[in-house]
Amino acid sequence: FLRAARGLGEAARGMGRAMASAAVRERKVAVLGAAGGIGQPLALLMKMNPAVTELALYDIANMPGVAADVSHVNTRAQVKAYSGDELGDCLSGADVVVIPAGVPRKPGMTRQDLFNVNAGIVKNLVEAIAKNCPTACINMISNPVNSTVPIAAEILKRNNVYDKRKLMGVTTLDVVRAKTFYAEKMGLNVGEVDVPVVGGHAGITILPLWSQATPSAEMSKDDVEALTKRTQDGGTEVVQAKAGKGSATLSMAYAGALFADACLRGLNGAPNVIECSYVESTACDGVPFFSTKVLLGANGAEEIHPIGDINEYEKEALDAMIPELNASIESGVKFAAENK
């Protein structure tokens, strides 16, 4: 038992080392929706991140128990629980705010079907961010990301605190999935592969660029089509397997922790921190929010990479996604305008 426990400790330390640069600064991370399916494992992973000194956990339900539990983990971050009207205190001084608050899909639903409930939740949370930590990096997980990020942008603009570099939609799970599926299919070491995923975070708006994947592999047309579809439907695969008990939580917590760690490394001055993220962008003509690789630095997403060279299959898929992505963006902007 002791050997096993020591092994686990080593694994946790190794993970912490892998996830964070030198813990040089005091950094406060707030998680909103922290008692949920994503929130709980994400809180644990952030507690294990040595770059985090304060971990502020907010939810409208079940927060004290989850926070008490996570707080016993013997790592550096001080954990505090917030509920109800304590949102302002939770956010005050935060460097990174991660938002997995909101309802998840059930089988048969699209992410856009979550709009009516989650748009209001996101609006209220971002209003509180505008008042209490207007310069924080926001990591938006709540779906539909294609719309919740534009909603957040409008709320921040209305409060005169919008800095497009600080608002980031989390599409890391699409990259995580693309890497897993590509490595598995091509017989590559998953630890060595990279696959950029561009566009948005729903169905055909998710576009993995196999032509830019490294190491490159000879893929048949069937492989390309199958892997593209599996990546685009990755969320639905989990929703169906969970059969009414929600959507991806563990893989999302992992992806969310990777992205928040990248933001922290950027804030702490680490060079070349590059991740895909859905941000205000000019990378795709005529689409105001778009995910490509971005360089994360002291001011958030400081440089947005272009889509780069893509093949005919990818060009067609890019053209096909544009109307859907723009419709989702417009519905977010409209919601914000109608809900002042």
Ligand code: NAD
């Ligand atoms: P969940 O229902 O298990 O947890 C959501 C939590 O949010 C609950 O604890 C709930 O109490 C809390 N909450 C609700 N309203 C709140 C508010 N106003 N303030 C604070 N907390 C509030 O759901 P989940 O599985 O954790 O998923 C959360 C969201 O993340 C969903 O919208 C889901 O679609 C989305 N998601 C996104 C990705 C992605 O890749 N971006 C991946 C998976 C899930």
Ligand code: LMR
């Ligand atoms: C995912 O990609 O897993 C999430 O967006 C959740 C969902 O509804 O599919």
